[in-house]
Amino acid sequence: MAFSNDFIWGVAGASYQVEGAWNEDGKGPSIWDTYTQQRQSPVRSHENGNITCDHYHHMKEDVALMAELGIRAYRFSISWPRVIPNGTGEINAKGLQFYSDLVDELLKHNIEPLITLYHWDLPQAIYDRGSWLNPDIIKWFSEYTKVIVDALSDRVQYWFTINEPQIFIGLGYKAGVHAPFLKVSDRDLAVMTKNVLLTHGTAIRTIRANAKKTPKISWAVTGPTFEPENDSPEAIEEARNKSFEFNPHLYILSNGWWADPVFLGKFPEGAEEYFGPYFPSISAEEWDIIRTPMDFYGCNIYNSIDRDLDPKLANASRCGRPITAVPWPITPDVLYWSSKFFYERYKLPILITENGCANVDYVHLDGKVHDPQRIDFTKRYLRAYDRAASEGIPLLGYVYWSFMDNFEWGMGYDMRFGLVHVNYQTLKRTPKESSFWYKEVIESNGKKIWD
Numbered sequence: 001m002a003f004s005n006d007f008i009w010g011v012a013g014a015s016y017q018v019e020g021a022w023n024e025d026g027k028g029p030s031i032w033d034t035y036t037q038q039r040q041s042p043v044r045s046h047e048n049g050n051i052t053c054d055h056y057h058h059m060k061e062d063v064a065l066m067a068e069l070g071i072r073a074y075r076f077s078i079s080w081p082r083v084i085p086n087g088t089g090e091i092n093a094k095g096l097q098f099y100s101d102l103v104d105e106l107l108k109h110n111i112e113p114l115i116t117l118y119h120w121d122l123p124q125a126i127y128d129r130g131s132w133l134n135p136d137i138i139k140w141f142s143e144y145t146k147v148i149v150d151a152l153s154d155r156v157q158y159w160f161t162i163n164e165p166q167i168f169i170g171l172g173y174k175a176g177v178h179a180p181f182l183k184v185s186d187r188d189l190a191v192m193t194k195n196v197l198l199t200h201g202t203a204i205r206t207i208r209a210n211a212k213k214t215p216k217i218s219w220a221v222t223g224p225t226f227e228p229e230n231d232s233p234e235a236i237e238e239a240r241n242k243s244f245e246f247n248p249h250l251y252i253l254s255n256g257w258w259a260d261p262v263f264l265g266k267f268p269e270g271a272e273e274y275f276g277p278y279f280p281s282i283s284a285e286e287w288d289i290i291r292t293p294m295d296f297y298g299c300n301i302y303n304s305i306d307r308d309l310d311p312k313l314a315n316a317s318r319c320g321r322p323i324t325a326v327p328w329p330i331t332p333d334v335l336y337w338s339s340k341f342f343y344e345r346y347k348l349p350i351l352i353t354e355n356g357c358a359n360v361d362y363v364h365l366d367g368k369v370h371d372p373q374r375i376d377f378t379k380r381y382l383r384a385y386d387r388a389a390s391e392g393i394p395l396l397g398y399v400y401w402s403f404m405d406n407f408e409w410g411m412g413y414d415m416r417f418g419l420v421h422v423n424y425q426t427l428k429r430t431p432k433e434s435s436f437w438y439k440e441v442i443e444s445n446g447k448k449i450w451d
Helices: 031-038 055-070 095-110 138-151 166-174 184-211 233-244 253-266 271-278 284-288 309-317 336-348 370-389 433-443
Strands: 008-012 073-077 112-118 158-165 216-222 297-300 350-356 396-399 420-422 427-431
Touching: 008 112, 008 350, 055 112, 055 271, 055 370, 055 427, 073 158, 073 396, 095 112, 095 138, 095 284, 138 184, 138 309, 158 166, 158 184, 166 216, 166 253, 166 336, 184 216, 184 271, 184 284, 216 253, 233 253, 233 336, 253 284, 253 336, 336 350, 336 370, 370 396, 370 433
Parallel strands: 008 073, 008 396, 073 112, 112 158, 158 216, 216 297, 297 350, 350 396
Antiparallel strands: 420 427
16 A cells, blocks of 8 residues: 555535535526526436535535545635626625635635636636637636635645636537537637636646645646556557547547647647647747646546447447446546556646546435445545555545535436435435445545455
């Protein structure tokens, strides 16, 4: 067992997914508020996050439950429109106070706050002004960042600029299955990419310039890689190359498209030829902003990237493989290979900012929620992560997604990722068996995963 003594053991949640109170206390609408209010919402079963877990009104209860379950860190996001209803300009004091109170409550229970500034709930007012196509979003996000840093950085050390650009751009503007449910051109995706990268770099500079406590800053990108077919040097090198290469069909979801510019100052080979005249034009000054240094590499990882399969063999290769309820394949070794590949390429310590299992969870006749699959899933993934630590890869921590069941974006409420069960009709919280097991993992600093 190789986890460090100061290893971070945490759980995660996100504002729109848990808070509810979608139009209370001066909060402005986000794009998720707007598009899920439609009579025929694009979300499964036409569901929305109007109430979800009602964390806004149950915050102290939720933090007390975290403490009872031994949680050491909580990664949560700020709702930009709750704090600045119009995206720019007037600050909503009640919205900002909620997050200040949340930080105080976490610290009172010795839980480290890990703040994500953007987890997809873009203010509708910003969307109406061009969203990620408008370069002014760089300035607007920086102004919003300063508001949060000014208010909370006297107590908060860990900061994440944005969560999963691959997903909020890739699924929101290319695939059209997340808000704002659009399918735009490659030309527009190139513009959005540039603006997201500049927004990220500028936000880091804003945090460093204004933070009262010395900050530790990253982003939280989605970070799966390919796994090698075997342990031969040739197979490992093939998997490494495929994990970062430019794929014309899937580039917007890839590692190299987002991370190579930030760390290497360039897009993956083949990108410029593909885009031609639409390839992002970035000045030397802009590259300097994009490459603003981070302190560690935060990544959300659930499963490895599927290999290219011969169509004739695909059915046989996939038949009966283990999956979660999403259904995503269960591939524990991805935590080892992703940690290894990212550290070797980008030279920063790794923090798994999300990893978890959607399961078919319900309250049993005995009043408990039995979820042995989640325990087995997490044990397997943590063992692979421990392998990375044993080989000297610096690992800062592990954050389980999610603390409690919540609104899972386009999938609505059917997918339960939480360590805590939520009855969405009564809002009753019921800790699952996995939450008690995870408490033992934390108390043992990981030794429990080898039992």
